[in-house]
Amino acid sequence: MSIEPTTLFVILGMAAATYFTRIAGFVLVSHVHMGKRLETALQAVPPAVLMSVIAPTAFASGYAEAGATAITAVAAFRLPLLAVIAVGVGSLLVLRAVVG
Amino acid sequence: MSAERRHPSTPFRQATAGAVTILPIFFAVLPIGLLFGAVAAQKGLSPFEVALMSAIVFAGGSQFVAIDIWQDPVSIGVMTFSALLVNIRHILMGASFAPKLKRFGSGQKYAAAFFLVDETWAVAERHAMTQTITPAWYAGLVLPLYAAWISSTTTGSIIGAALGDPARYGLDFVFPAVFIFLVAGFWKGPKTGAVLAASTVTAVVTHSFVEGAWYIAAGALAGVATAAFTADTEDAAPCPPGAALESGDPQ
Numbered sequence: 001m002s003i004e005p006t007t008l009f010v011i012l013g014m015a016a017a018t019y020f021t022r023i024a025g026f027v028l029v030s031h032v033h034m035g036k037r038l039e040t041a042l043q044a045v046p047p048a049v050l051m052s053v054i055a056p057t058a059f060a061s062g063y064a065e066a067g068a069t070a071i072t073a074v075a076a077f078r079l080p081l082l083a084v085i086a087v088g089v090g091s092l093l094v095l096r097a098v099v100g
Numbered sequence: 101m102s103a104e105r106r107h108p109s110t111p112f113r114q115a116t117a118g119a120v121t122i123l124p125i126f127f128a129v130l131p132i133g134l135l136f137g138a139v140a141a142q143k144g145l146s147p148f149e150v151a152l153m154s155a156i157v158f159a160g161g162s163q164f165v166a167i168d169i170w171q172d173p174v175s176i177g178v179m180t181f182s183a184l185l186v187n188i189r190h191i192l193m194g195a196s197f198a199p200k201l202k203r204f205g206s207g208q209k210y211a212a213a214f215f216l217v218d219e220t221w222a223v224a225e226r227h228a229m230t231q232t233i234t235p236a237w238y239a240g241l242v243l244p245l246y247a248a249w250i251s252s253t254t255t256g257s258i259i260g261a262a263l264g265d266p267a268r269y270g271l272d273f274v275f276p277a278v279f280i281f282l283v284a285g286f287w288k289g290p291k292t293g294a295v296l297a298a299s300t301v302t303a304v305v306t307h308s309f310v311e312g313a314w315y316i317a318a319g320a321l322a323g324v325a326t327a328a329f330t331a332d333t334e335d336a337a338p339c340p341p342g343a344a345l346e347s348g349d350p351q
Binding site for chain 1: 124125127128145146148149152153156157158159161162163166173174176177179180181183184187188189190191192193194195196197198199209210213214216218221222225269270271273274276277278279280281282283284286287292295296298299300302303304307308315316317318319320321322323324325326327328331332
């Protein structure tokens with residue numbers, strides 16, 4: 001049960017910043033009128049965020065990752081989640097062995 | 101996924117349905133948590149500090165970034181700002197998610213916001229396309245993952261470095277694969293393709309020129325702006341946006 005004071009404050013600061021980002025959108029949207037364009041924009045948030053998170057790993061870290069991304073994407077439209085994970089990890093391992 | 105199933109009636113059944121939905125992600129998070137704990141221990145964090153961070157920050161991405169840039173002495177300001185930056189996407193996620201929590205009281209909404217992570221949020225958004233999100237279903241979805249994250253990161257910090265490099269087993273691709281799967285679930289046709297292309301190009305370019313996690317915010321904004329510009333407005337649309345949405349949906 002050891003905790004350094006500085007580490008404690010770092011963790012508290014991170015927690016406060018993170019919770020702020022989590023409620024800011026909730027507060028924001030309750031004060032804004034939803035037009036059709038805004039609604040369409042908000043519907044695009046999930047895929048846009050997820051795509052941005054994976055894009056550098058998927059397309060800018062090597063041929064093996066890019067190839068595995070393409071294979072995983074094809075699988076994602078056809079298979080359940082665990083199978084897609086298996087295909088992703090498996091194809092990456094094979095491609096890394098082949099192209100390095 | 102259980103998207104085609106009808107909503108079970110009792111809160112217990114709803115919670116069970118939520119837990120079943122999160123199960124694959126529950127197992128996917130365990131090796132990631134072990135890895136995080138091990139790396140954090142190498143940086144000098146105690147198991148208690150790791151447990152505390154996982155319990156009150158509960159954001160894998162920003163925790164990994166924090167440990168990555170952790171140095172002695174550690175700056176409270178830098179670490180706080182970095183967490184803000186990595187998690188800035190939550191603002192957009194919350195704005196998209198809040199209107200789907202009609203069955204939640206305002207206290208429940210703010211509690212629900214605490215558990216907003218990429219995985220649960222994406223699964224819940226997908227669920228909301230066909231069903232109403234209930235507090236019990238959401239609790240069943242998020243609490244197992246919360247417990248898994250705290251316990252696996254703490255265990256990892258105790259086991260320490262014995263795990264080795266996860267890239268050796270391809271485990272670094274577990275979460276990209278989960279996200280690719282979730283992106284596919286949001287596919288509604290060519291307009292989704294335009295959004296994804298804008299996000300990809302912007303994120304990759306930003307990532308290669310700007311330090312830190314700005315690429316996520318930049319890519320997300322580019323995708324959302326693309327959606328706004330290509331949106332069907334009332335007078336311009338021969339076919340309403342809802343129709344495209346339904347025909348593109350696998351269900």
